[in-house]
Amino acid sequence: MGVRQLKGFNEALLGKWCWRMLVDRDELWYRVLAVRYGEEDGRLEDGARSGSTWWTEVVKIRDVIGGGGNGWFSESVVRRVGDGEATLFWHDRWCGDVALRERFSKLFDLALNKSITVKDMFLHGWGEGGGGWQWRGRLWVWEEDLLAECMLLLSDVSLQPLSYDVWQWLLDPSGGYSVRGVYVMLTSQENPQVLQNTKLIWHKQIPLNVSIFAWRLLRDHLPTKSNLASRGVIDTEAYQCVSSCAQVEDARHLFLLCPCLGSLWPLVRSWMVSMVLTMLKFLITLFSLLIIQVVRNPGDPFFSLYGFLQFGCYGIKEMLDYLNRNNAL
Numbered sequence: 465m466g467v468r469q470l471k472g473f474n475e476a477l478l479g480k481w482c483w484r485m486l487v488d489r490d491e492l493w494y495r496v497l498a499v500r501y502g503e504e505d506g507r508l509e510d511g512a513r514s515g516s517t518w519w520t521e522v523v524k525i526r527d528v529i530g531g532g533g534n535g536w537f538s539e540s541v542v543r544r545v546g547d548g549e550a551t552l553f554w555h556d557r558w559c560g561d562v563a564l565r566e567r568f569s570k571l572f573d574l575a576l577n578k579s580i581t582v583k584d585m586f587l588h589g590w591g592e593g594g595g596g597w598q599w600r601g602r603l604w605v606w607e608e609d610l611l612a613e614c615m616l617l618l619s620d621v622s623l624q625p626l627s628y629d630v631w632q633w634l635l636d637p638s639g640g641y642s643v644r645g646v647y648v649m650l651t652s653q654e655n656p657q658v659l660q661n662t663k664l665i666w667h668k669q670i671p672l673n674v675s676i677f678a679w680r681l682l683r684d685h686l687p688t689k690s691n692l693a694s695r696g697v698i699d700t701e702a703y704q705c706v707s708s709c710a711q712v713e714d715a716r717h718l719f720l721l722c723p724c725l726g727s728l729w730p731l732v733r734s735w736m737v738s739m740v741l742t743m744l745k746f747l748i749t750l751f752s753l754l755i756i757q758v759v760r761n762p763g764d765p766f767f768s769l770y771g772f773l774q775f776g777c778y779g780i781k782e783m784l785d786y787l788n789r790n791n792a793l
């Protein structure tokens with residue numbers, strides 16, 4: 465076993481404890497740790513310097529967020545909210561890829577009830593003017609903007625009154641955390657796709673509603689017919705693709721495999737490629753015109769060089785047109 469494998473194996477074992485801290489809280493060991501290190505808002509405290517070596521390592525894995533695959537634990541675990549009763553609105557990472565406390569830290573500072581659950585927040589109302597929003601003082605205009613952004617994020621959430629809130633392990637949503645699976649992930653060359661994707665999705669320059677859509681797509685949260693059928697919203701027999709290709713309509717089918725709708729992607733791609741090429745041609749022409757204006761001397765090596773470039777990029781016809789036009793000027 466190489467060093468990397470050993471490190472991966474060790475981390476995978478420690479990560480198992482982080483996972484159990486989320487899902488096995490009734491066990492004796494959890495209570496022992498809670499007494500030893502303290503617990504706040506359903507989360508064991510890090511114990512600062514009083515922690516054992518083991519505990520320090522566990523906390524390190526649990527608390528690192530983002531950054532070149534180091535935050536693999538926090539980025540691989542997600543809260544699936546059912547009725548919202550066992551999920552803390554501000555503290556748990558249940559909506560988006562970070563806790564609302566981090567994403568909207570200013571609002572969190574101003575919130576009166578910091579330990580409110582998702583369910584209570586929803587019941588009091590988290591829409592415009594909803595009773596869930598209780599502040600220590602008046603909001604400034606830019607804080608109102610933050611609030612609007614937060615409400616937009618929430619407008620997409622629907623609680624499931626009949627199911628419980630659960631933690632889900634993204635690498636294996638049905639089986640949960642496995643040391644073997646995590647070891648393979650940590651030691652494989654391509655680090656987990658999940659981590660790469662979240663950074664791309666929640667980019668500052670991407671509009672929030674696009675981020676939310678992509679996020680729901682990757683977590684298979686979109687209201688595809690197969691999802692709606694499995695939740696009992698529509699008849700279980702009515703799962704067929706909207707393009708009437710007679711196959712099951714799930715996210716994979718809709719966006720990639722569908723013979724009808726899937727063919728949109730190559731079209732979009734070729735449209736983008738031709739856009740880029742047109743832009744490139746335009747820039748080269750502009751640049752050449754500029755050079756010609758400056759140099760003006762046909763025998764100049766600059767002219768030949770850019771003329772040649774143009775010829776290569778442009779083709780004979782355009783080149784001749786261009787020269788004719790140039791002569792006519």
Ligand SMILES: [Zn+2]
Pocket residue numbers: 705706707708709710711717722723724725
């Ligand atoms: Zn289809």
